[in-house]
Amino acid sequence: MTTEAFRHDLERAKRDSTAQILFKSARLLNESAIAILRRRTGESRLRATHTALFPHIDLEGTRLTELAARMGISKQAVGQLVEEMVGMGFLERVPDPRDGRAKLVRFSEEGRLGLFAGLAFLGELETRLTERLGPSRMQAFHESLTLLLDMLEHDPSLFEGL
Amino acid sequence: MTTEAFRHDLERAKRDSTAQILFKSARLLNESAIAILRRRTGESRLRATHTALFPHIDLEGTRLTELAARMGISKQAVGQLVEEMVGMGFLERVPDPRDGRAKLVRFSEEGRLGLFAGLAFLGELETRLTERLGPSRMQAFHESLTLLLDMLEHDPSLFEGL
DNA sequence: CTATTTAGTAAACCACTCTTGACTATCTTC
DNA sequence: GAAGATAGTCAAGAGTGGTTTACTAAATAG
Numbered sequence: 001m002t003t004e005a006f007r008h009d010l011e012r013a014k015r016d017s018t019a020q021i022l023f024k025s026a027r028l029l030n031e032s033a034i035a036i037l038r039r040r041t042g043e044s045r046l047r048a049t050h051t052a053l054f055p056h057i058d059l060e061g062t063r064l065t066e067l068a069a070r071m072g073i074s075k076q077a078v079g080q081l082v083e084e085m086v087g088m089g090f091l092e093r094v095p096d097p098r099d100g101r102a103k104l105v106r107f108s109e110e111g112r113l114g115l116f117a118g119l120a121f122l123g124e125l126e127t128r129l130t131e132r133l134g135p136s137r138m139q140a141f142h143e144s145l146t147l148l149l150d151m152l153e154h155d156p157s158l159f160e161g162l
Numbered sequence: 163m164t165t166e167a168f169r170h171d172l173e174r175a176k177r178d179s180t181a182q183i184l185f186k187s188a189r190l191l192n193e194s195a196i197a198i199l200r201r202r203t204g205e206s207r208l209r210a211t212h213t214a215l216f217p218h219i220d221l222e223g224t225r226l227t228e229l230a231a232r233m234g235i236s237k238q239a240v241g242q243l244v245e246e247m248v249g250m251g252f253l254e255r256v257p258d259p260r261d262g263r264a265k266l267v268r269f270s271e272e273g274r275l276g277l278f279a280g281l282a283f284l285g286e287l288e289t290r291l292t293e294r295l296g297p298s299r300m301q302a303f304h305e306s307l308t309l310l311l312d313m314l315e316h317d318p319s320l321f322e323g324l
Numbered sequence: 325c326t327a328t329t330t331a332g333t334a335a336a337c338c339a340c341t342c343t344t345g346a347c348t349a350t351c352t353t354c
Numbered sequence: 355g356a357a358g359a360t361a362g363t364c365a366a367g368a369g370t371g372g373t374t375t376a377c378t379a380a381a382t383a384g
Contacts, residue, residue: 017284018291018300019191020217021307026188028314029181036324049341055182065361075362077342101350101361121324122179128320129180132313133306138180141306144295145183148303151294152190158290162198162283211371227331239372241333263331263380 033121040117043088050090053081054115061094061104090114195283202279205250212252215243216277223256223266252276 030048038046056062056070064082068075082105085091090111096102107115130138151158192210200208218224218232226244230237244267247253252273258264269277292300313320 018288018304018307019195019284021304021311022184022188023192025307025311025314026184028311030185032314032321033181036321040324047340063361073341074343076344076364079363080341096361099351099361101348103362122181124324125320126180129310129313133309137302137306140299140302141310142180142183144299144303144306145180145187147295148291149183149187149190151291152187152194158287159194159198162202162286209370225331235371236373237332238334238374242371258331261331261381263378265332 029125033118036121037114037118040121041090041114043090043114045084045088049081050085050088051118053078053085054118057091057105057107059107061096061106063096063102064105065102067105085111191287195280198283199276199280202283203252203276205252207246207250211243212247212250213280215240215247216280219253219267219269221269223258223268225258225264226267227264229267247273 034046034048034051037051038044052071053067056067062070064075064078067082068078071078082091082093086093089108091105092108092111093103093105096104126138133141196208196210196213199213200206214233215229218229224232226237226240229244230240233240244253244255248255251270253267254270254273255265255267258266288300295303
């Protein structure tokens with residue numbers, strides 16, 4: 001293959017690759033979300049790892065070991081994250097009445113407010129996206145994305161032979 | 163707001179948030195891509211940061227300083243990444259004929275093959291996605307994603323007031 | 325020609341994220 | 355009630371992904 005042909009392929013791939021656009025969009029969106037959350041909560045120590053913790057914490061509280069299992073990392077690592085979030089006032093540890101060894105990690109009052117702010121942000125972002133894409137395209141986009149995630153999670157044949 | 167109402171909001175937000183699905187999809191896709199690239203190239207030292215380097219390297223070669231500017235990090239940091247890629251045999255440094263101080267970082271023969279494998283992977287993935295979504299939904303998905311990225315990059319009003 | 329800027333390198337250092345191993349306290353099982 | 359499993363903590367440390375400061379060699383402006 002000539003260099004020219006190769007270059008053409010390369011440029012086309014760069015311009016067209018859905019995966020590439022997906023990566024970049026996710027990265028930009030994530031960065032914006034963190035920046036906005038930091039500003040709204042006034043908590044500059046907040047990092048992406050902390051927000052990754054949020055969706056795994058049940059409202060009634062979740063044990064450290066359970067969190068570690070859900071996130072796929074060691075309980076020591078989760079422990080440190082939780083400790084930092086407690087320091088910021090977003091989480092609290094309460095004894096688990098069902099087990100004297102265990103503690104439940106749950107949102108503090110302030111943490112619930114922060115969570116609300118985050119959800120409000122995601123909701124507002126979605127609204128603005130819908131305004132620009134139009135409702136039907138937005139719905140189609142959401143459905144396709146959901147399907148993609150489902151395939152990534154549950155369809156090993158997607159990568160078969162690669 | 164009652165706890166029940168809050169829980170309902172939370173579950174709904176978790177299930178519905180396009181942003182959340184986007185994050186998760188991007189992360190899974192990225193992990194799979196790295197794993198596959200590692201396997202195909204037989205290079206276990208390959209990390210995500212290395213692949214992040216790829217799209218910034220022009221075929222004719224790119225100076226370290228230019229790479230650093232494009233990636234938004236220090237040239238020393240890029241230098242280390244490049245050094246590792248040279249060690250793996252994917253990149254090479256050649257003197258820049260237009261400037262005796264400068265060197266051009268470019269793909270080695272092996273690196274070009276690796277790049278091909280990567281592009282082939284993305285292409286194949288896209289094909290399989292299209293098979294499952296159908297051509298029209300795939301095209302709509304791609305367009306919406308492109309629009310989203312464009313907004314994230316060039317439309318500051320998207321986050322106005324958040 | 326000299327002074328300044330620029331390309332790249334070298335070394336020290338730092339924050340972050342995660343791991344391993346050891347330990348205490350409590351629970352469960354038999 | 356003893357033995358083993360489990361929840362959480364503590365301490366040390368490894369790997370990653372950067373930064374800053376200082377340097378050299380070459381280019382460029384005056």
